[in-house]
Amino acid sequence: MENAVEVKGLKKFYKDVKAVNGVDFSIQSGEIFSLLGPNGAGKTTTINVLTGLFPPNAGDALIFGHSIKKEPLKAKALMGVVPQEIALYEDLSARENLVFWGKLYGLRGKQLQKRVDEVLELIGLRDRQRQRISKYSGGMKRRVNIGIALLHLPKLVIMDEPTVGIDPQSRRHILDNVLQLNKQGMTVLYTTHYMEEAQELSSHIAIMDQGRIVANGTHAELVKLVGEQDRVELALSQDGGKVLKEWKKVKGVSKVDQEGEKIVLLVNDSNAVLPELFKIANQQNARIASIAIHEPNLETVFLHLTGKALRD
Amino acid sequence: MRKVLAIASKDLLRSIRSLYFVGISLLAPLLLSFLFSAAFGGGKESTAISNMEIALVNQDAPAQGNPNLGETVLEVLRSDGLKDLITVHAVGNEEEALQGINDQDYSAALIIPPDFSQVVTGSGKTTQLRIVYDPAESISPHVLENIVAAIADGFSSSKMMVDLAVEELQRRGGQADEQFYTQVVERITAQSENRAYATSSLLTVLNPQGQKGETENEIQQIISTIMASMMIFFTFYTGAATSESLLQEEEKGTLARKFVSPTPVRDILAGKFLGVLITLTVQICVLLVVSHLVFHIEWGEPGKLVLAVVALIVSAAGFGLLLMSLLRDTRQTGIIFGGVMTITGMLGGLFTGSIQNMPGFMEVLKKLTPQGWAQDLWQLLLNGASYREMLFPLAVLLGMAVIFFFIADFRFQRRFARK
Numbered sequence: 001m002e003n004a005v006e007v008k009g010l011k012k013f014y015k016d017v018k019a020v021n022g023v024d025f026s027i028q029s030g031e032i033f034s035l036l037g038p039n040g041a042g043k044t045t046t047i048n049v050l051t052g053l054f055p056p057n058a059g060d061a062l063i064f065g066h067s068i069k070k071e072p073l074k075a076k077a078l079m080g081v082v083p084q085e086i087a088l089y090e091d092l093s094a095r096e097n098l099v100f101w102g103k104l105y106g107l108r109g110k111q112l113q114k115r116v117d118e119v120l121e122l123i124g125l126r127d128r129q130r131q132r133i134s135k136y137s138g139g140m141k142r143r144v145n146i147g148i149a150l151l152h153l154p155k156l157v158i159m160d161e162p163t164v165g166i167d168p169q170s171r172r173h174i175l176d177n178v179l180q181l182n183k184q185g186m187t188v189l190y191t192t193h194y195m196e197e198a199q200e201l202s203s204h205i206a207i208m209d210q211g212r213i214v215a216n217g218t219h220a221e222l223v224k225l226v227g228e229q230d231r232v233e234l235a236l237s238q239d240g241g242k243v244l245k246e247w248k249k250v251k252g253v254s255k256v257d258q259e260g261e262k263i264v265l266l267v268n269d270s271n272a273v274l275p276e277l278f279k280i281a282n283q284q285n286a287r288i289a290s291i292a293i294h295e296p297n298l299e300t301v302f303l304h305l306t307g308k309a310l311r312d
Numbered sequence: 313m314r315k316v317l318a319i320a321s322k323d324l325l326r327s328i329r330s331l332y333f334v335g336i337s338l339l340a341p342l343l344l345s346f347l348f349s350a351a352f353g354g355g356k357e358s359t360a361i362s363n364m365e366i367a368l369v370n371q372d373a374p375a376q377g378n379p380n381l382g383e384t385v386l387e388v389l390r391s392d393g394l395k396d397l398i399t400v401h402a403v404g405n406e407e408e409a410l411q412g413i414n415d416q417d418y419s420a421a422l423i424i425p426p427d428f429s430q431v432v433t434g435s436g437k438t439t440q441l442r443i444v445y446d447p448a449e450s451i452s453p454h455v456l457e458n459i460v461a462a463i464a465d466g467f468s469s470s471k472m473m474v475d476l477a478v479e480e481l482q483r484r485g486g487q488a489d490e491q492f493y494t495q496v497v498e499r500i501t502a503q504s505e506n507r508a509y510a511t512s513s514l515l516t517v518l519n520p521q522g523q524k525g526e527t528e529n530e531i532q533q534i535i536s537t538i539m540a541s542m543m544i545f546f547t548f549y550t551g552a553a554t555s556e557s558l559l560q561e562e563e564k565g566t567l568a569r570k571f572v573s574p575t576p577v578r579d580i581l582a583g584k585f586l587g588v589l590i591t592l593t594v595q596i597c598v599l600l601v602v603s604h605l606v607f608h609i610e611w612g613e614p615g616k617l618v619l620a621v622v623a624l625i626v627s628a629a630g631f632g633l634l635l636m637s638l639l640r641d642t643r644q645t646g647i648i649f650g651g652v653m654t655i656t657g658m659l660g661g662l663f664t665g666s667i668q669n670m671p672g673f674m675e676v677l678k679k680l681t682p683q684g685w686a687q688d689l690w691q692l693l694l695n696g697a698s699y700r701e702m703l704f705p706l707a708v709l710l711g712m713a714v715i716f717f718f719i720a721d722f723r724f725q726r727r728f729a730r731k
Contacts, residue, residue, distance in 0.1 A: 052572060053571055055729075076572060104319075105574065
């Protein structure tokens with residue numbers, strides 16, 4: 001399958017800061033690819049270089065075969081970019097904004113008006129299209145911000161943290177839109193520091209930290225990196241010295257640690273192990289006061305790879 | 313080119329919608345000019361006086377064969393010299409005139425008594441012209457009073473001259489009967505009528521150029537100079553304010569969004585520059601038309617006016633863009649609006665334009681600012697200078713504009729390319 005994006009040895013430095021320090025990845029046409037990482041990981045700088053906003057210090061990016069360095073206008077024409085910050089004219093209406101940006105993407109006449117109508121329908125703002133942006137809620141502004149990137153039916157949509165600071169309803173609307181666009185055949189490059197979004201949307205995920213990609217693959221591939229073990233957190237109503245000793249002997253339990261009030265177990269399959277754990281606790285006259293099961297996720301992967309939490 | 317126009321028209325739309333544009337770019341120069349105009353006595357007051365409606369009751373009944381001096385008064389009040397100031401309606405009697413005042417048809421009424429001609433042409437008798445006026449009117453009765461006083465003085469002087477002439481004739485043994493008296497008065501009246509009323513051959517008022525002083529024209533000229541200065545000041549101000557949108561867009565992220573669209577940087581900058589030029593064109597056109605309608609300013613020949621407008625627009629836009637290209641962000645623009653624009657405006661003579669004989673160093677400083685050259689150009693336009701006379705300041709302004717645009721473009725291109 002054709003590569004929609006191919007990034008090779010990309011570097012971008014600001015004086016002494018290595019914002020992007022040798023990034024390589026590729027995105028196949030038609031997939032949703034997420035760049036996941038905490039704030040300051042270099043996701044936005046990568047996007048800025050990829051979209052031709054900043055020139056790279058080294059490396060290149062190809063958008064459907066067009067180099068962003070050598071053929072920037074051709075590459076840009078194939079992309080729709082949703083910037084992290086809302087970039088709209090507050091004193092113009094949603095429709096006026098869309099018409100203006102549509103013209104910059106080469107649309108005009110009836111085609112422009114038709115696409116503006118379609119996008120207004122898609123973002124659910126047809127009824128309020130004549131209202132000035134300054135009167136909109138944060139979520140509505142975000143939707144217009146996205147709508148602009150879709151006007152010219154780009155082959156690749158690049159979304160830089162489009163759900164930051166918005167209400168759950170608008171967030172849901174945006175995520176549904178992303179899935180819908182992908183179904184229509186658009187390739188999506190999505191950056192986020194919300195693990196759940198990357199997990200829900202993406203077929204491929206690259207985890208970024210300190211200007212580098214530390215892991216890249218499908219969700220299943222990434223989870224495998226931490227061994228696919230469930231993390232079970234328990235609290236006992238009384239001292240559990242003997243219980244802990246017995247739990248360590250249970251088949252499927254690889255690790256038991258006391259972390260303050262909590263007892264943390266790493267187990268292969270929590271469903272299979274839990275009945276045995278309860279049975280042992282009963283035999284030792286100990287009562288389990290609380291229990292939490294964490295299946296392996298991207299948070300665990302990030303913690304495993306970098307030694308820090310995603311939201312640190 | 314379509315993208316350039318799209319950016320420019322979007323900027324124009326945003327400018328027109330902003331209260332700043334309406335307030336600072338359009339209303340402020342008009343308001344300031346109006347205040348100056350009012351201070352110099354132009355405008356509304358003179359319009360009010362020119363609309364005075366006066367009733368005249370001529371009860372004068374001279375003896376047969378004698379002149380009707382009441383009719384002479386009426387003719388004087390209806391003369392060309394006064395027709396723009398008062399409109400006289402001859403009415404049949406005093407009651408009708410008073411009713412007209414009550415109904416506010418007339419501001420005042422002049423009543424000429426039946427013995428008016430008889431007293432003026434007779435010896436040693438007295439009579440009175442009466443003015444009745446609407447108490448609500450503050451100016452019109454005084455104007456009428458002064459006019460009538462001037463006419464009455466004329467008649468009194470004539471009567472005095474005749475009385476003295478008769479006395480002298482009698483002292484030398486001559487005889488002056490009633491017929492002689494009447495003939496002398498008739499000749500004096502005829503001579504008075506032949507002269508333009510209120511114009512004294514012994515006194516004329518001249519302006520410094522040796523032309524007959526026309527106060528109204530002088531005020532008009534001052535107002536025109538002030539309006540031109542205000543227009544130049546606020547055009548340069550608007551040039552800077554509109555150019556600020558480049559920095560605002562950079563901060564709001566809309567400029568970056570343009571850069572990631574398939575639009576070359578040079579087209580984006582061209583669109584922004586064109587937006588400034590179009591906004592200033594709209595501003596100047598509105599100011600020229602409104603000032604012509606409100607202050608009756610004649611801006612000169614269309615061809616010369618177009619040249620002056622173009623020079624002002626491009627120099628103001630270039631200056632604004634140059635200043636903004638020197639700044640890092642919009643937090644620094646306060647210095648530009650509060651300091652640079654005001655100081656260069658002052659040095660350019662925009663607040664002292666009507667003051668003659670400024671010190672030499674001020675004239676030198678004026679030439680260092682585009683505003684100073686713009687003011688010179690517009691003053692020449694208002695004075696009806698020839699194309700040849702306007703050529704030098706025009707060329708200097710256009711030259712400055714080219715340099716400003718070049719530097720601004722270079723700085724912005726470099727700024728947006730290096731990121």
